[in-house]
Amino acid sequence: MADSKKTGSGSNSAEKKEFFLFRWLRRAFFPNKELDIYAEEQVQSPVRTVVRNFFSKPIAVTALVVFIIIALFVFIAPNFVTLDLGEQDSTLVNISPGYSMRKFPGALEKNGVQSLSVGNNYSVACDKEGKTYVWGKTKVTKLINLAEIPDEVKSAKIVQVAAGSDHIVALDDKGAVYAWGYSRLGQTRLPAEIQSNNRMHEFGIKSIYASDQFSAALTDDGRLFFWGNENFADLTYRAEEFDGHVTDVALTNVCYVILTDDGGVHSATENGKFATDRIPEAAESGVVSISASSNTVAALKEDGTVLVWGAATKGETKVPEFPSKVVDVEGGRYHYTALLEDGSVMSWGSNRYKQSEAPKSLDGGKAVKLWTGSFQNYVLTEDGDLESWGLKGFLLGTDGLGRDVFARLVNGGKMTMTIGALSVVIEMIIGIILGGLAGYFGGVVDMVVMRIAEIVGSMPFIPFAMILSAVMGTKVSIEQRMYIIMVILGVLSWPGLCRLVRAQIFAQREMEYVVAAKALGVKESKIIFSHIIPNVMSVCLVSITLAFGTSMLTESSLSYLGFGVPLPTPTWGNMLTNANNSIVIQNYWWNWLFVGAIFGVACICINLIGDGLRDALDPKSNGR
Amino acid sequence: MKKYLLKRIVYLVIVFFVVSLMMYMIYNLIPSDPALVQMEPLRKTLKPDEWTRQYNELREKMGLNAPLIVRYARWMGFMPDPDGSWSGMLQGNFGYSVSYKRNVTEIIGTPMLNTILLNFLSTIITLALTIPLGIYCAVHARKATDNAIQVGTVIGYSLPTFLIAILFIYIFAVLLRLLPAGGAKTPGSNFTGLREFLDRLYYLILPIIVLVFTGLAGMTRTVRAAMMDTLSQDYIRTARAKGLKEKVVIYSHAWRNALLPVSTSIMGWMIGVFTGGSLVIEQTFALNGTGKLYWSALTTTDYELVLAMQMFYTLVSLIGVLLTDLSYTLVDPRVRIDK
Numbered sequence: 034m035a036d037s038k039k040t041g042s043g044s045n046s047a048e049k050k051e052f053f054l055f056r057w058l059r060r061a062f063f064p065n066k067e068l069d070i071y072a073e074e075q076v077q078s079p080v081r082t083v084v085r086n087f088f089s090k091p092i093a094v095t096a097l098v099v100f101i102i103i104a105l106f107v108f109i110a111p112n113f114v115t116l117d118l119g120e121q122d123s124t125l126v127n128i129s130p131g132y133s134m135r136k137f138p139g140a141l142e143k144n145g146v147q148s149l150s151v152g153n154n155y156s157v158a159c160d161k162e163g164k165t166y167v168w169g170k171t172k173v174t175k176l177i178n179l180a181e182i183p184d185e186v187k188s189a190k191i192v193q194v195a196a197g198s199d200h201i202v203a204l205d206d207k208g209a210v211y212a213w214g215y216s217r218l219g220q221t222r223l224p225a226e227i228q229s230n231n232r233m234h235e236f237g238i239k240s241i242y243a244s245d246q247f248s249a250a251l252t253d254d255g256r257l258f259f260w261g262n263e264n265f266a267d268l269t270y271r272a273e274e275f276d277g278h279v280t281d282v283a284l285t286n287v288c289y290v291i292l293t294d295d296g297g298v299h300s301a302t303e304n305g306k307f308a309t310d311r312i313p314e315a316a317e318s319g320v321v322s323i324s325a326s327s328n329t330v331a332a333l334k335e336d337g338t339v340l341v342w343g344a345a346t347k348g349e350t351k352v353p354e355f356p357s358k359v360v361d362v363e364g365g366r367y368h369y370t371a372l373l374e375d376g377s378v379m380s381w382g383s384n385r386y387k388q389s390e391a392p393k394s395l396d397g398g399k400a401v402k403l404w405t406g407s408f409q410n411y412v413l414t415e416d417g418d419l420e421s422w423g424l425k426g427f428l429l430g431t432d433g434l435g436r437d438v439f440a441r442l443v444n445g446g447k448m449t450m451t452i453g454a455l456s457v458v459i460e461m462i463i464g465i466i467l468g469g470l471a472g473y474f475g476g477v478v479d480m481v482v483m484r485i486a487e488i489v490g491s492m493p494f495i496p497f498a499m500i501l502s503a504v505m506g507t508k509v510s511i512e513q514r515m516y517i518i519m520v521i522l523g524v525l526s527w528p529g530l531c532r533l534v535r536a537q538i539f540a541q542r543e544m545e546y547v548v549a550a551k552a553l554g555v556k557e558s559k560i561i562f563s564h565i566i567p568n569v570m571s572v573c574l575v576s577i578t579l580a581f582g583t584s585m586l587t588e589s590s591l592s593y594l595g596f597g598v599p600l601p602t603p604t605w606g607n608m609l610t611n612a613n614n615s616i617v618i619q620n621y622w623w624n625w626l627f628v629g630a631i632f633g634v635a636c637i638c639i640n641l642i643g644d645g646l647r648d649a650l651d652p653k654s655n656g657r
Numbered sequence: 658m659k660k661y662l663l664k665r666i667v668y669l670v671i672v673f674f675v676v677s678l679m680m681y682m683i684y685n686l687i688p689s690d691p692a693l694v695q696m697e698p699l700r701k702t703l704k705p706d707e708w709t710r711q712y713n714e715l716r717e718k719m720g721l722n723a724p725l726i727v728r729y730a731r732w733m734g735f736m737p738d739p740d741g742s743w744s745g746m747l748q749g750n751f752g753y754s755v756s757y758k759r760n761v762t763e764i765i766g767t768p769m770l771n772t773i774l775l776n777f778l779s780t781i782i783t784l785a786l787t788i789p790l791g792i793y794c795a796v797h798a799r800k801a802t803d804n805a806i807q808v809g810t811v812i813g814y815s816l817p818t819f820l821i822a823i824l825f826i827y828i829f830a831v832l833l834r835l836l837p838a839g840g841a842k843t844p845g846s847n848f849t850g851l852r853e854f855l856d857r858l859y860y861l862i863l864p865i866i867v868l869v870f871t872g873l874a875g876m877t878r879t880v881r882a883a884m885m886d887t888l889s890q891d892y893i894r895t896a897r898a899k900g901l902k903e904k905v906v907i908y909s910h911a912w913r914n915a916l917l918p919v920s921t922s923i924m925g926w927m928i929g930v931f932t933g934g935s936l937v938i939e940q941t942f943a944l945n946g947t948g949k950l951y952w953s954a955l956t957t958t959d960y961e962l963v964l965a966m967q968m969f970y971t972l973v974s975l976i977g978v979l980l981t982d983l984s985y986t987l988v989d990p991r992v993r994i995d996k
Binding site: 487488491492493494495496497499500501503504505582586589590593594595596606609612613615618619622625629632633636637639640641644 | 672675676680683684686687811812814815816817818819820823824826827830831838839928932933936937940941951952955956958963966967970971973974975978
């Protein structure tokens with residue numbers, strides 16, 4: 034290296050002090066003057082010729098640009114799109130791409146909101162004229178779409194709506210209850226009394242409630258009816274004790290609590306086995322309204338204080354200080370939002386999807402009514418404007434565990450590219466050093482190195498990488514396993530590069546220009562560093578480019594087979610493992626299409642760049 | 658030639674044993690103790706001293722205390738087992754599969770036939786398509802059709818096999834509903850004779866299409882490059898100068914010579930498919946082949962089966978390398994091997 038510094042082949046003295054690598058790069062990319070063809074033959078470095086040839090190929094340059102964009106994207110975007118590896122949510126599973134969850138229809142706002150309810154990934158509302166609107170991710174299954182409102186509901190004047198995870202309940206002005214949506218678990222099977230009431234109008238229904246897979250109706254005279262999936266939720270009800278006294282109900286995902294006319298919150302189930310059933314003493318009197326998140330219950334007392342209890346996991350119980358008296362509290366999945374007397378709103382609890390970032394000031398003036406559910410909040414202002422905040426949807430949808438595909442795509446890309454690049458670096462270090470040694474020393478060294486290369490090269494690649502990963506990858510952390518994969522890929526793939534370097538050094542040593550240099554009495558070390566190595570490097574460049582593509586492919590194949598980077602850490606390969614399933618291929622195309630597309634484009638680009646480089650290096654393609 | 662062949666075979670055998678020794682060493686990295694597995698149920702019935710004594714005896718009997726190289730030699734069949742019997746790989750004992758509860762030799766037959774059938778069919782189809790296509794591209798080099806085919810082939814060989822498989826399942830099985838998305842035969846059917854064979858072929862169509870598509874790209878480029886190289890040779894110029902028709906030049910003079918380098922790369926490609934490609938394909942299409950067997954053996958930590966399969970893969974790729982080298986010398990008289 035010391036030799037290379039002082040033996041720069043440049044013509045001016047300033048160049049001699051530069052580090053050789055910088056000199057090559059500078060000459061390669063910033064040529065100081067164009068040479069005519071004969072002058073170039075004599076002095077222009079091969080790297081520069083290659084670079085010029087390469088940049089004259091539009092396809093290769095386009096591929097390079099696209100690849101650089103993809104690479105920058107996957108290395109920069111993860112800084113903004115964070116990924117929580119443990120994150121999953123059963124209510125956010127397999128959501129199709131798009132930001133439609135909070136896009137309520139304009140007619141609703143214009144006619145005035147009568148009632149609104151937020152379900153899982155969709156919302157339902159009725160306006161002052163009794164018309165029902167449904168928006169968001171309304172497709173529950175391939176056939177069931179919540180947006181297909183039944184005709185009887187369309188013709189009725191709806192005054193109240195309630196949304197469950199996959200069913201909707203509506204109440205009309207005559208006290209008839211309607212339910213539609215997914216019905217296999219009894220979500221839409223109305224109790225006999227309500228069915229007969231729908232026909233005969235025997236009693237008035239005050240309000241309706243819906244949670245994940247069950248619903249409730251409260252009558253004017255304080256009676257309660259439940260229906261839905263009893264296997265999942267505890268729907269037992271001590272009717273003789275509470276009927277006639279119930280004034281409000283709050284449904285969690287698996288249970289419910291009631292508010293009675295004495296202002297106390299009670300657990301009315303027969304078992305009382307959930308955390309929400311352990312009512313705090315303070316909530317036994319003076320409560321004006323209750324509301325529930327998925328696993329907790331909030332009670333608003335007469336003096337404006339808010340009590341929260343239950344199985345809180347995301348800070349639902351951390352009730353903030355309110356600047357003025359609380360008028361209403363509504364619960365989402367993991368957060369609560371409170372409407373204050375001064376017309377402002379405050380939220381607390383989970384803020385994963387910015388659902389508890391209540392706007393400081395509302396455009397339409399003071400808030401008068403609040404609806405919260407799932408990960409969204411809606412507020413009706415004095416002027417009749419409807420405002421919302423919270424989760425609006427996922428750019429590329431979510432996968433089978435409710436994880437954001439976009440976040441996994443960018444983070445997985447970073448992982449795949451890092452592994453590809455580092456394994457190529459390992460391959461390069463081993464391949465170039467061993468190839469260089471074999472080519473330079475020849476004889477016994479060459480023999481030994483080549484035999485090792487042949488042994489490694491004759492190992493079946495993927496099976497061998499699989500067994501190495503299976504044997505070495507157990508009982509290590511994900512990060513260590515990642516490094517193991519890189520090393521395996523690098524260690525198994527160097528023979529090709531090694532042979533190439535060796536052959537190149539052999540070939541270059543016999544070239545006329547080397548003979549000429551020798552005849553001129555140039556030192557051996559100078560011949561190697563300033564004549565042979567630049568020529569060898571330019572050929573290796575193609576091999577390295579293609580090796581990067583191959584490494585990415587191999588890593589993804591290994592991950593696809595389950596022997597690469599393990600889940601939940603995403604890579605483009607193991608994200609596509611999900612797609613090895615006809616249901617996913619058929620119904621949830623966003624799980625594989627985007628990853629496949631970006632990965633495919635990246636691989637194609639690398640190969641096009643490699644092809645372009647190869648053509649650029651090939652003297653035959655120079656047209657002379 | 659004979660001397661060269663002999664030299665190569667000796668070399669192959671040496672490499673095989675070196676690789677197998679390495680494999681055996683890797684295999685021994687796995688913490689497993691078959692003696693403990695056998696003795697564990699007896700732990701409660703025996704006194705601790707007695708148990709330890711029996712355990713050590715069993716270890717001795719199973720040869721687990723011997724040094725690694727001795728165990729390797731026994732496994733390979735160079736040395737007798739502690740009880741004096743010879744039961745190594747060379748004697749035809751490939752080990753016992755824990756998950757199948759049978760000898761490896763009994764399990765491996767059907768999957769291997771399936772894999773061979775799959776690879777044989779896809780190779781034939783690929784060659785039947787690529788050779789004419791490659792020649793066509795070379796003859797019409799840098800014209801619109803050639804460029805289009807070149808772009809298509811870049812896509813084909815850039816994309817990973819599993820991605821192409823998923824895409825083709827989506828197109829052929831989900832959208833068009835022409836072909837089954839996976840499996841080896843119609844569920845619940847018990848066809849016999851020709852019917853069974855046709856049913857099996859029907860389920861092989863999509864895997865074959867995927868394999869052909871992935872192979873098509875690389876091979877077409879190889880054929881095209883070889884053909885273009887040949888077309889720039891002096892004897893082609895001579896043939897043209899003689900006034901021969903272009904058809905005669907291409908189909909009588911050029912293409913035979915162009916196929917010489919191609920025939921050697923076919924071997925390498927087939928080995929790649931046999932070892933790597935079929936793993937992914939069989940996994941994706943749920944086919945009962947060697948790749949699937951290897952995968953399930955690895956996931957169920959059935960390491961004797963893994964080791965046997967690994968030896969098989971190594972042998973296949975070593976023989977492949979040998980055949981590739983030999984085919985060079987056979988098809989191209991310019992390559993001399995006496996040195």
